[in-house]
Amino acid sequence: MSGPVLLSVDGVAVDLPTPRGNLRAVDHVDLTVGAGRTLGIVGESGSGKTMLSRAILQLLPKKARLSGRVLFDGQDLARCDATVLRKLRARSLAVVFQDPMTSLNPVLTIGTQLIETLQAHLALEFQAAWQRSVDLLAAVGIPAPEQRLLQYPHQLSGGMRQRVAIAIALSCEPKLLIADEPTTALDVTIQAQILDLLAREQRRRHMAMILITHDLGVVAGRTDEVAVMYAGRVVERAPTAALFRKMRMPYTEALLAAIPKLDAAPHTPLPAISGRPPDPTRPLGGCSFAPRCRYVDDRCRQEKPVLVAAESPDHQYACFHPIPIALAEAM
């Protein structure tokens, strides 16, 4: 990790009360993001990625309980009062969601949404805000921005809407952008464009980004560091290059193996991960991945592995039977 730490998440746990009992959505997660850096969070559905991002933004459902600390720019977001939090969010935080259908207000024009956000944050005159909106839309690659400002979200395609959502998120120059599966609802061809757009704007604005996805392929070329989540816990964490060179956690390996490969022979069976994630209302005694893991033994079922450092302190994993380095390198 280089540069000053912008966000540090210390032992964050999120509990959701459900009719079937307490659901631990996020289980003691520690993460740090440096200023201007990109962290990828990878995991399958229900692994707690989104809840973790909501915990960082302090936007959890009202009944959820959060423990641990979320230090942003030296301030604990979990403990500062509503006004401070609101100002901090307005100045420094922004979020882009998965589904551009629902992340824009359906009854207001694009222009109204952008201009009002700008006016609320930067106290701009209407003319200045208008001009700035045009610039922002142009910056996120929307042709004919003046016309788009007068249109409603449903008149735009999915990719366009996601660009608008990104423009709104970028409008107040955030220090940290949380992109929660920003491309999952989009076409594959648009996915790459949106990810490139995010990367470009991030470099230009020197803003930190948390990229949440279930696709290891998405984080591969676009993040500095990756955290793999499973059942609410971080099970492996490493600088991106190190992770892909020698992954240690069997779950990461299985995730990577589950990506279809272009050079595979036709009709090659895809090695899916068998079974399902554990029921989060019934925590397992041992490793959460044990029931699905092919290296499992008795110890895994009884004892929960903690994150330990691999050969470098940057690379951590939580496993009793990590993939041997020689083998990992061969993969």
Added chain:
Amino acid sequence: MATLELAISDDVAAAPARRRRSLGPLFWAAIGWIALVLAVAILAPVLPLPSPIDMDMLERRAPFSVEHWLGTHGPGRDELARAIFGARISLIVGLCAPVIGLTIGGALGLLAGYFRGRFEALVVGSMDVLLAFPPLILALAVTAYLGQSILYLTLIIGVLGIPAFMRVARASTLTLARREFVIAAEALGATHLRILLRELLPNVMLPLIAFFLLGVAVTIVAEGVLSFLGLGVPPPIPSWGSMIGEGRESLDVAPRLAFMPAIAMFLTVLSFNLIGDSLRALTDPRQGAL
């Protein structure tokens, strides 16, 4: 991808045509009727009409004539003048009472749906109490203590409409409040006030306005019922409901006395419903988007 884009642009191109078709002649007929009723109601004092209150004892229950276009009723008042002045009462009550429901009920529903918790329980609970209260008893009690007037009539019907508006507003707020665009606004540091007014209200307004026009129609009928029962505006001020009530007495001799105000009310209520439906379909920018 190409096919998907094509499908989207087709949809956009087709939308205006579909909308134009939905404004059929019925809609314009409804607009025309409402405009006519509004115009004569507003212009009633300056129109060359006989007084709706003066009695012409020589022309009691007279048939249609040049002097009295729609004839006269039992005590000899001009029916056309009474129908037109009655429209003023029906429209004043019909438009003002739902405004009370819309503003108070809408605001309560929006706040209850957004803030949830104890406030919501309190609002929903008190609305249930109000709903459980028999409306006719309330109307009787108010008119017995405070007397009959347009103001009290409007207030009674308005207050009774609050729970329905509250429920509509709360229901749509509940579905919207955890939508991602609200969370995104919150993440950008929007205040509660801003989220309520700019993110939620424009969305909640659409169902509320459609419900408002329905409310106008229902209120016109409710005012008619109350006036019919003698709980409305005091005689001899005419209203459609009291005209139907008075016409009831001579239903066998001159059924037109009851039917003409009833037809006027029927057309007005139908027109408001038609306009409400068409406007909702026309102004909903979410068409096909959600």
